[in-house]
Amino acid sequence: VLICFLVSGMFIVDEKQVAVHSRFGEQRGAPRPPGLHWGLPYPIDQVVRVSTAPKMLKIEDFWLRLREEDKTKNLDELNARSGGLDPATEGALVTGDKAIWHASFKVQYKVPVAGANDFVRNVKDEEALLRVAIKEAAVAEAARMRTEEVWKKPASLAEAVKARAQRELDTLSSGIQLDNVAVPESHYPLQTNAEFLAVNTAENRKQTVINDAQSERQKKLNGMAGAAWSDINAEIEKLDQVKEDAERDTIIARVGELLATKATGEAGGKIKLAQRDREKIVNDTLAEKAQFEALLEPYKRNPELMRLRLSQLMRDDLFGGKGVSKWVLPPNDKQIVLWLGIDPKEIAEREQARLLRVTKGR
Structure with missing residues (x-):
């Protein structure tokens, strides 16, 4: 009988489980891992098996109240509701900017081996405890966020709820570890359908205008300086x-170096044109300088002769140009009337000369 009594104290712990072993209500050491174990029979020893496998919990206390036939429909297909929300049947979160928002939460959690003793000691109903922790965290964190954040960044809300709920669970020594909190469903109250769609349309229009402006900016900057515009702009912003x-x-x-070496487009073209003109101006100036220096010594030896020579060269240049008509006035004081037009005879001679050049005398 004694042997049977002692053998009855043997117990098996399955995979993904640990066993919390107590004697006269006092826990004894670390949780027992999977396998065969022995303890004194009940009621001396007590064994509580705790699952360490991940579990899921869905919380819909803040979600829409939907009829069964509406649960399979897209929420955008549902008609707008009239009247207000009934807090007895419909839950919602209140955001920091005093808006009402619906959301559901999906919680993945587990009891790790290290938390099994605390879990057995302090937790009687894990789902009830988790619901309270998640709901309190959701209410607190939603009140700290704007509607736009709750709407467009549900992951941010979920992360904040997870962190706050985990702190509360740790404070209670629950032994529960939250692996993930998600917001799979998020929606505005159906009573505000028209207003929300109007805001959404305005937001989309705003984003379209912004995208068009960004595209036009990119196009103009690329046309102005090519791919180098971003580097040039970054340097200018540093100023x-x-x-x-x-x-x-x-x-x-x-900035000057980037404009001179990397810029293309309109700015690059103007800079290269300016560089070319600069070279021409410099070369012309150097040529004039060389010519001046070549005439300087003869001028020093005989200034009058040099002036006469330069004057003659100037007249030869002036009167020897193509298309220049010359009139020689008589030396007396007789009144002369000038017809300031080209002599028809001269025009005919020029045309004849041009034709000879074109036909090469044929």
């Missing part, structure tokens, strides 16, 4: 942040 003149000069020099 608003620096205070030292030396640093500003360095940035300005960098």
Whole structure:
């Protein structure tokens, strides 16, 4: 009988379980892992098996009240409701900007081996405890967020709810670990369907205008400076942040270097044209300088002769040009009337000369 009594104290712990072993109500050591174990028979020893497998819990206390035939429909297909919400049957969250919002929560949790003793000691109804912790956290965190955040960033709400609920569970020494909290469903009250759609349409229009403006900006900047515009813009923005003149000069020099070496488009074309014109002006100036220096010594030796020579060269240049008509006035004081037009005879001679050039005398 004694042997049977002692053998009756043997127990098996399945996979994904641990056993919390108590003697006269006092827990004895760490939880027992999966396998065969022995303890004194009940009521001396007591064994409580705790599942360590992940579990799921869905919380719909803040979700819409839907008829059975509406639960399979897309919420956008449902007609707008009249009247207000009935708090006895419909739950909702109140956001920081005093809006009402519906949401459901999906919670994945488990009791890790290290938390099994606390779980057995302090938790009687795990689902009830989790519901209270998640609901309190959801109410608190929604009140800290704007409607737009709750609507467009449900993951942010879920993460905040998870963190707050986990802190509360840890404070209660529940031994429960939240692996994930998600917001699979989020929707505005159907009573505000028209107003929400109007806001949504305005938001979409706003985003379209922003996208068009960004596209136009990109197009113009690319047309102005090519792919180098982003580097140039980044350097220019630095000018608003620096205070030292030396640093500003360095940035300005960098902008100039980018414009000169990397810029394409309209700005790049103008810069390259300016560089070409600069080279021409410099070369012309150097040529004039060389000509001046070549005439300087002869001028020093005989200034009058040099003036006469330059004057003659100027007249030869002036009167020897193509299309220049010359009139020689008689030396007396006789009144002369000039017809300021080209002589028809001269026009005929020029045309004849042009035809000879074109036909090469044929």
